[in-house]
Amino acid sequence: MFKKLICLTLMLFSGVTFANVIIPEVSEGQLDVKKNFSSKYVKSRFLNIWLPPGYSKTRKYDVLYMHDGRMLFDAKTTWNKQEWQVDEVAAKLIQSGKVKPFIVVGIPNAVENRHSEYFPQKVFESLAKQKQANLYELERYPGQKLFYSKVYSDNYARFVVEEVIPFIENNYSVNKGFEHRYIAGSSMGGLISWYTLLQYPNEFAGAICMSTHWPGIFTYDKQVFTAFKQYISDNIGKLTTQKIYFDYGDGTLDSMYPDLQKQIDNVFMQHGYPTSLWQSQYFPGATHAEVDWAKRLQIPLEFMFRANTQAL
Template identity: 70%
Template sequence: MKLVALLFSLSIFVVHTSYANTPKVQVSKGHIEVIDNIESQFVKNRFLNVWLPPGYSKNTTYDVLYMHDGRMLFDANSTWNKQEWRVDEVAGSLIEQGKVRPFIVVGIPNAVENRHSEYYPQQPFEALSKQKQNALYQLEKYPGHKLFASKVYSDNYSRFLVKEVIPYIESNYNVNKGAQHRYIGGSSMGGLISWYTLLNYPNEFSGAICMSTHWPGIFSHDDEVFAEFQNYIANNIAKLSNQKVYFDYGDSTLDAMYPKLQAQIDDLFMAQQYPAKLWQSQYFPGEDHTENAWAKRLHIPLEFMFRKTKQAAAE
C-alpha cells in the first residue's frame, strides 16, 4: 500500500498543469538565472535554472554539474510536493567552507508526462524483445495514464544535453570548458539517465551522481528489464577511464526495491575491476525516496566529485 500511495503521489506531479510554465525560484545561497527557452532539435524546448554559487565572479571560471528534474532542486515553494534537494544550501555551504572547488549547477526540468520516456535508457529498452517492449508500453501509472506517454527517446535527451545545453552554458557563462570539468547527476529515473548518458558520452563528462537509482526501470521487479541494464553497463564500462561514478540507496518506500539490485550492480563494477577510488555505492538504512532524503546526503557525492586536489587546496 505504501508503494501504491507513492506512485499515486508521483502521478499528481505528472498531471500538474502549472509545470508547463517556468516556476519562480528563490534560493538561500548564491543566485538563480532562468533561461526561458532553450530551442532544441532533439526534444521539446524547455527552460533551464542556472545556479551561480556565492561569490560568483566573471574573473573566475567554474566547473559545472548538470542535474535532471530541475524543478525540484532549489525551492520547495515551487515544487509539487513542497520538497527540494536544497542544492543551493548544500553546494553553497561546501563551497564557502572550502571543501570543494567552486561549481555552478544547471537544472534541466523533466518532460512532465514524458519523464519516463525521456529518462529510461533507450538502448537497453530496445534490446528487449518487441513483445516485451509492447507490454511495457501498455503499463499504466494509474488507470487511464500510461507509464510511457510516448516511445522511449532518452538518446535524444542525451544529445540535447551534450549538443545543445553544454554548448549554451559554455558560451554564456564563465565555466571551465572540457569534459574534465563537467558532471551529471540525478535521482531515481534521473539516476538511470545519468549513468546511461555517461556511458554514451564518456568523453563529455567526468562523473555521474546516481542517487536512489531506479534499477527496476518500471514499478515492479522484472528480471528481463534489469538484466538489460546489467548487460549494457557490462558491455560499455570499458569506455570509462578516470570518470567517477556515485551510487546510493535507502530501503524505505520506493527505495525498498533497490538494495538487492544495487548489490548486483556493485558486483558488476567489482568484477570489471573498476578502480575503487573512482566509484562509490552507499547504503542509507531507513531513508526513503524523497527530495528530503537526497538533500540530507547530497554533500557526500558533491564532495566526491568536486573535492579539491591537494595542489588546489594548497593554493
C-alpha cells in the first residue's frame, strides 16, 4: 500500500502533461488563454485566465493567482482526470453575493522543474551545503531527479510579481494594488504560496495554502521542516493585514501533514498573529487530490474575498 501511495505521489508531483496541450473548457464564465507568455526569469508558458459570468469592462475585479494552472478547470485535460472546479465554485460564490467578484489567473507549473520552481529558495539555501547536495541527489523515480535543476523559486516569484501581475492589470478590468491580489496553491503550490507572500508582503492581500507539503520532499526530514518553520518565524513580522489560509486532510499524502501543520499553527499563535487573519482547518478523511480540494475550495475563497455585508 505504501509503495502504491508513493507511486501516486510521484505522478502527482511530476506535473505530468502532454506534448499537445488541450485548451480547457469551462462550464461557468469564460477562459482566455495567453499562449507563449515570455519571461526573463523562467521558461515561457501559457496563462489560463478565467473571467466570471457577466465579466464587464465597466466594473473592476479582484484577482486570484493560482499555481498548477493546468489542474484548475477541466478534468478532461488533466493528467489524472481531476480538477479543482474553480469556475463552478467561484461562479456560485460570486453569483450568490457571498464574495466580491474576482478573476482567476492559472499559472501552469514547469513540469519536470516543478520542485525546483516551488520549493522556497531561501529556505533551501539556509540548509548546510552538504544537506543541499544530498537533496539534489534525490530521485523522483529511478533515473529522474526530484530537483531537475537548482532551486529557483525566487525567480518564479519575481515572474509572478514583475511580469504576470502587470500583464493582467494592463489588459483586464481589475482593481490594482496589493489589497486586491491573492495567491493560491496546494501541496508544493502551498509552499510557494506562503513563501511568495512572505517574499512580497506588499504585493498580496492573502495566500491560500491547501494541503501544504511541509515535508518538502517525499519523506519527513527534520532538518527541512525545521528550516521551513524557522523561516516563517523569522519573517512573519513582515505581515500586517494579510490573510493566510492553511488546511489539510489525513488520507494518502495528507497523512503526513496533521502534526506538521499544528507546529506551523503554533508559530502563528506564538507570534500573536490576529486570529481574524489566518485559518488552519482539518478535514478528516480528505486525501491529497483535486477532488478533495474542490470540495472545500469555497471556504478559503469566502475567507479571502468575503463581500462587504454593508454593500449587499
